[in-house]
Amino acid sequence: MHASTSPTGEVTITAAGITVTGSPGGQIAVRDASGKIRLQGSKFQLKDAVAGTLISTGGTPTEVPLPDGTTGIKMVYTMPAAAGPITVTGLVTVSTNAVHYEWTVTGSTTLTLDGFMFSRAIIGGVGSDVWLPINQWNRAPDGGIPFETAAGVAYASTWTGLHGLLILEKSKKAWTNTTWVHAPGTATGPDSAVTGADFIFSEQRPNAAAAAGQGRDLAIELWTEQPFNLWSGPGVQMPVKVQVANALPQSRSAVLTWWARDFNGTILGSSTATVTVPALGTVDYTFSLSSPAYGSIVTEVSVQAGSDSAFARTNLTVLPDYDYQAGDSCIFGIANYPWLQVPSADALLDLWQKVGIRWVRIAYDGGPGVPPAVYDQRGMPHNIELQPPLPLATTTDAAALAWATTSVDTAIAAGARYFEVGNELNRPWNTPGGTAAAYVAKALRPVYEQVQARGATLKLLNNGIAGMDKPWLEEFHAAGGWDLIDGFAFHPGRGNFAPDYIPAGPGEDWDAGATGRYWNFLGGLRQLKALMAQYGPKEIWMTEAYACTQPNAWWHDSYRHAAENVLLTLALALAEGVRCVNWYQFHDSVIGNEQLANEANAEYHFGLMNRDASAKPSLLAYATATRTLDGATFVRWLQLPGASKGLLFDTPRGQAAVLWNRTDGYILNTAGPRDDWRFPEPEVWVDTWATKTNLTVCARTATVKQVDCIGQESTLTRSAGKVTVRLDGAARIFYGLDFDHPLPGGHR
Numbered sequence: 001m002h003a004s005t006s007p008t009g010e011v012t013i014t015a016a017g018i019t020v021t022g023s024p025g026g027q028i029a030v031r032d033a034s035g036k037i038r039l040q041g042s043k044f045q046l047k048d049a050v051a052g053t054l055i056s057t058g059g060t061p062t063e064v065p066l067p068d069g070t071t072g073i074k075m076v077y078t079m080p081a082a083a084g085p086i087t088v089t090g091l092v093t094v095s096t097n098a099v100h101y102e103w104t105v106t107g108s109t110t111l112t113l114d115g116f117m118f119s120r121a122i123i124g125g126v127g128s129d130v131w132l133p134i135n136q137w138n139r140a141p142d143g144g145i146p147f148e149t150a151a152g153v154a155y156a157s158t159w160t161g162l163h164g165l166l167i168l169e170k171s172k173k174a175w176t177n178t179t180w181v182h183a184p185g186t187a188t189g190p191d192s193a194v195t196g197a198d199f200i201f202s203e204q205r206p207n208a209a210a211a212a213g214q215g216r217d218l219a220i221e222l223w224t225e226q227p228f229n230l231w232s233g234p235g236v237q238m239p240v241k242v243q244v245a246n247a248l249p250q251s252r253s254a255v256l257t258w259w260a261r262d263f264n265g266t267i268l269g270s271s272t273a274t275v276t277v278p279a280l281g282t283v284d285y286t287f288s289l290s291s292p293a294y295g296s297i298v299t300e301v302s303v304q305a306g307s308d309s310a311f312a313r314t315n316l317t318v319l320p321d322y323d324y325q326a327g328d329s330c331i332f333g334i335a336n337y338p339w340l341q342v343p344s345a346d347a348l349l350d351l352w353q354k355v356g357i358r359w360v361r362i363a364y365d366g367g368p369g370v371p372p373a374v375y376d377q378r379g380m381p382h383n384i385e386l387q388p389p390l391p392l393a394t395t396t397d398a399a400a401l402a403w404a405t406t407s408v409d410t411a412i413a414a415g416a417r418y419f420e421v422g423n424e425l426n427r428p429w430n431t432p433g434g435t436a437a438a439y440v441a442k443a444l445r446p447v448y449e450q451v452q453a454r455g456a457t458l459k460l461l462n463n464g465i466a467g468m469d470k471p472w473l474e475e476f477h478a479a480g481g482w483d484l485i486d487g488f489a490f491h492p493g494r495g496n497f498a499p500d501y502i503p504a505g506p507g508e509d510w511d512a513g514a515t516g517r518y519w520n521f522l523g524g525l526r527q528l529k530a531l532m533a534q535y536g537p538k539e540i541w542m543t544e545a546y547a548c549t550q551p552n553a554w555w556h557d558s559y560r561h562a563a564e565n566v567l568l569t570l571a572l573a574l575a576e577g578v579r580c581v582n583w584y585q586f587h588d589s590v591i592g593n594e595q596l597a598n599e600a601n602a603e604y605h606f607g608l609m610n611r612d613a614s615a616k617p618s619l620l621a622y623a624t625a626t627r628t629l630d631g632a633t634f635v636r637w638l639q640l641p642g643a644s645k646g647l648l649f650d651t652p653r654g655q656a657a658v659l660w661n662r663t664d665g666y667i668l669n670t671a672g673p674r675d676d677w678r679f680p681e682p683e684v685w686v687d688t689w690a691t692k693t694n695l696t697v698c699a700r701t702a703t704v705k706q707v708d709c710i711g712q713e714s715t716l717t718r719s720a721g722k723v724t725v726r727l728d729g730a731a732r733i734f735y736g737l738d739f740d741h742p743l744p745g746g747h748r
Contacts, residue, residue: 001094003063003071011061011073017097017201022073026059028092030099032162032201037123039157039164039199044077044088045180047115048108054083059090066093083107096280102196105185113185116195120166120181122157130156131173132165132206133589133596135611136216137312143672143680144552145559146300146313148597148611152214154206155181165209167198174592208245208282218254218308219245222301227347229614230317234293238316242285244303246277253277254305260289260316263296263560263617263710265685277305291318294711296563296617298684315614319623319711324356325652326631328381331574332622333359335544335582337369339591342613345370349378352586355608355619356626361385361543361582364414368591372414384411385420385464385543388443392425392435395442404446412456420489420543421447422463426472430512436475439463440484448484464489464543468524470507470531477535487539487579490528493519494546495555498729499569500645501666502526515555521545521569525576540577544584545569547618550605554669554679560686561668563617566608567709568731570625571658575634575647583608583622617684620710628656628707628733638739644695644727648739655700657734661727663691689728698738699723707733 002014012021019031027042045055058078066072075090085107093100103118105111122129136151155166155176168183175182185193202209211219222242223229231238246252254277259270269289277283289297295318302311324330334357338348349370363372363382375382386407389395411419421444425435444462451458462485465472469490476482495515502523503510512518525540532538547562547569557565566583573581588607589595595611598604604611608619631652638646638657647658672679682688699718706714709730716723725734 001070005063009061011063013071013073013092013094015094015096015098018094018099020073020092020094020099022059022061022075022092024058024060026056026075026077028073028075028090028101030199038159038162038201039120039122039166041118041120043119044090044103045115045117045119046086046088046105046185047112048086049110049112051082051084051086051108051110053115054079054086056088064091097201099199100196101198102194103183104188104192104194106192109191111185111187111191111193113187113193116183116185116193117175117180118183118197119179121179124159126158126160129178131176131594132156133594133611134167134206134210135595135597136207136219137310140552140680142678144678145681145683146311147551147599149599150597151207151216152210153596154210156206162201163203165200165202165206167200167210167214168196172592173594204245204282205243208243211245211247215247216310217247218252218303218305218310219247220301220303220310220312221245222299222312222314223612224314224316227343228317228351228609229314230319230351231291232320233318234291236291237288238291239286239288240299240301240314240316242287242301243282244275244277244285244310245282246279246305249279251276251278252305254303256285256301256303258287258299258301260297260299261685262292263685263712268292268297275303289316291316294318294320294620294713296615296620296684296710314612315610315616317615317620319354319615319620321354322356322623322627324353324358324626324630326358328358330356330358330626330630331578331580332356332570332626333361333580333582334586335361335584336586337362337367338586339368340587340589340594340613342595345374349374353378353380355623356630357583359383359580359582361420364410364416367414372416376415381417382414383418383420384414384416385423386410388422392438392442397442400442400446404443404450408447408450408454408456408458411458412454416458418459418461418487418541419447419451420461420464420541424466424491425463426465426467426469428512429467430469430471430508430510430518432471432475432508434469434472434475436472436481437479440476440479440481444481444484459486461485461487461489461541461543464491464541466491467493467512467518468507468527470527473528473531477531482535482538485538487541488528488532489541489543490524491544491584492521492524492542494521494565495519496557496668497521498662498666498668499565499572500662522572522576525572525578529576539579541579542573542581545573545581546584546606548602548606549616549618550602551599552679552681553602553677554672554674555677556602556605558669558681558688559617559684560682560688563621563709564730566618566621567625568658568660570622571629571647571649571731574629574632574649575637577634587611587613617710624707624709624711624733627711632656640695642693644693654735655737657737657739658731659695659725659727659734660729660731661691661693662729663693664689664729687728687730689730691728693727694724695727696722696724698741699736700738701736704734704736707735
C-alpha cells in the first residue's frame with residue numbers, strides 16, 4: 001500500500017487494483033488498476049430538524065495514519081453557514097480492489113439520520129446502476145424454520161470488462177439517483193452519527209463481494225439459471241449453482257453439504273464435498289436433480305470452514321402448462337401490478353397466466369407496472385384503483401370534483417372494467433361513526449356522477465374495506481352508497497384461523513385488534529351476504545385476499561398451512577358466489593425494498609413467490625385451485641358426518657369434491673408460548689394435522705383421483721362400489737366420488 005500528498009494538496013492512497021485520490025474542494029476519485037477514474041463524488045448532504053437540508057460546499061483532504069500502520073484520507077468538509085456547529089468529516093481507506101468510506105457528523109442533537117446522502121458519479125459506465133439486495137440466512141435460535149435477514153444493499157455498476165459494487169448497510173432505492181446515494185446514519189452519541197459505504201471492483205456475485213466489505217469471513221449464495229427456479233415437466237435435469245466466498249487473505253478448505261427435500265418430506269438428493277476456497281476469492285459448485293412430475297422442493301446448501309459457517313436455501317418447482325378455458329367468467333386475479341419484473345415483464349406475465357391469474361386490479365397509462373395495452377394483448381381484463389384526497393372529512397367539494405373528473409378520465413382511458421374508488425378507508429375498523437358518510441359524499445358520489453355524465457360503461461366498486469366492517473357498511477348504505485356501486489369490495493384478512501372459520505357473535509363485536517377475530521375469511525363473507533340479502537344483490541369483489549407466511553409468526557400461516565389455505569380460500573370464494581378474488585400479492589418483499597428480507601415485518605411475506613423469485617408451495621396451490629375450478633360451477637355444500645366438510649363442483653373434467661375435516665379445530669399454530677409474535681414453525685414438509693379421519697364414500701369410477709393442495713395426484717381403488725378417503729385439516733380434491741347416494745347416517 002502507498003500514500004502520497006502532491007504539492008497542490010491532493011492525497012492519494014493505493015492498494016492492489018485500486019487508487020483513491022482526495023482533492024481540495026472535497027472530491028474523492030476512485031481509479032481502477034489501469035488508472036481510469038470509475039467513480040467520483042465531492043459532496044455530503046445531511047438533514048437536521050432545525051438547520052434543514054445542508055450540503056457541503058468544499059473539503060480539505062489530509063493523510064491520516066491508521067491503527068494497522070497504513071494510511072487513509074481524512075476529508076474535512078466545508079459546510080454552509082446555516083450548519084452552525086455541525087461538522088462533517090470523511091475517512092477513506094483502501095484494501096485490495098476495495099475502498100471504504102466513513103462519514104462522521106457531529107454538533108447537533110436534532111440530526112435527521114434518514115436524511116444523510118453522499119454524491120457520486122459513475123464515469124464511463126455501461127447502462128444504469130442495478131439495485132441489488134444482500135440477504136443472509138439464519139437458524140431460528142429458539143426453534144422454528146430458518147429465515148433471511150437483510151445484510152445490506154448494493155448498487156452494481158458495469159464498465160467494459162469491469163464490474164463494481166457500492167455496498168451499504170441500508171439505502172432507499174427511491175432516494176438514490178445518478179447524483180446522490182441515500183446513506184442513512186447511525187447515532188453514536190446524543191449529537192453525533194456515522195454512515196458509510198464500501199466500493200469493490202469484483203466479478204463475484206453480490207453476497208460474495210459483500211462478505212469481504214462487511215467483515216463476514218464466509219458467505220454462500222445459490223441460484224439457478226431457470227426463471228423462477230420453475231420447470232414444466234418430469235425427467236429434466238435441474239442444475240443448482242452455488243458460490244462460496246472466502247473473505248480471508250489466505251485460502252481455506254471447506255466442507256460443502258447439500259440436500260433437497262420435497263413437500264412430502266422425501267429426500268430427493270444429498271451430498272457432501274470438500275472444496276478449497278482461494279484467498280479473497282470464491283469457488284463455484286453445481287449439483288443437479290431430476291425433476292418430478294409435479295411439486296415443490298426445498299434445497300439447502302451449507303458450508304463449514306473451521307469455526308465459520310454459512311448456509312442458504314431456495315425452492316425448486318415443477319408445474320406443467322395448462323390451457324385455461326373459463327375466459328372472463330374466471331374469478332381469479334392479482335391484487336397488485338407487476339412491481340418486481342424479474343427476470344423480465346414478459347416472463348412474469350407468462351407465469352401469471354400459467355398459474356391462472358386473469359384479472360389485474362390496477363392498470364393505467366403512466367401508472368405502476370405495465371401499460372394496459374400489454375394486458376389487452378394477452379387477453380387479461382384489468383381494473384383500476386385510485387385513492388381520493390385525504391382526509392375526506394376536510395376535502396372541499398371542488399377538490400373532490402377535480403379528483404373525480406381526472407380519475408374517471410384515467411379509468412376510461414385505461415379501458416378499465418371496474419373502478420375501485422379508494423383503498424381501505426374504513427379506519428377505525430369495526431367502529432360506529434366512522435368514515436362512510438364522508439367517503440360517499442367526497443369520493444364515491446363525485447365519481448359516480450362523472451361516470452353517469454359520460455355515459456360510460458365503467459363499473460364502480462367501493463374502496464376495498466379492510467375486514468368485513470359491519471358498522472361501516474351499515475353507515476355506507478344509510479349514506480346512499482349502496483345504490484352507487486355495481487359491486488362491493490372488501491379485504492377479508494385472516495389471522496391464524498382456517499379459512500372456513502366463522503366466529504361466534506353478530507360481527508360488530510368481533511375484536512378488530514391486531515390479533516382479533518375480526519380478521520377471518522368465511523365469517524366476514526357470510527356477514528356481507530347477510531347484509532346484501534337486506535340491501536339488494538351486488539357482485540362481491542375480494543380485491544385483496546392473502547395467506548401471509550411471515551416465518552415463525554403464530555398469527556400468520558406456516559408455509560404448509562399457506563398452501564392448504566390458498567386452495568380452500570379460493571374454493572370457498574367460488575362456492576359463496578364471489579365474482580373475483582384478487583390475490584395479495586405475487587412476490588414477497590415490498591415496493592421500494594424489492595427482494596430485501598425483513599423477517600420481523602409481516603408486509604414482506606404476503607407473496608405467492610419467495611423473496612428470491614422462487615415459488616412458495618402457495619403458488620402451486622393457487623394453480624391447483626385455478627385449474628380445478630376452471631369453468632366450474634358450484635353445486636352444494638356436502639352434508640358429511642362429524643367434523644368432515646365438503647364442497648361439490650361440476651367441472652369440465654367431471655364432478656370435483658373438495659373435502660377436509662375440522663376435528664383438530666380452526667385455530668392454527670398453537671404450539672409454543674404466546675410471549676410475542678414468534679412460535680416454533682415446523683418445516684414445510686411436516687404435516688401438523690394430528691387427527692386423520694376415514695370417510696367411506698360411493699365411487700362412480702373404478703379409481704378415484706385425489707389431488708393435494710399443491711397438485712400432487714394419487715389414486716384410490718374402488719372396492720364394492722366404495723372408496724375410503726382419509727381426511728384432515730388440509731383440503732383435498734377428489735374426482736370420481738358419488739354423492740348422489742347417501743352416506744351411512746343419511747349424509748350426502
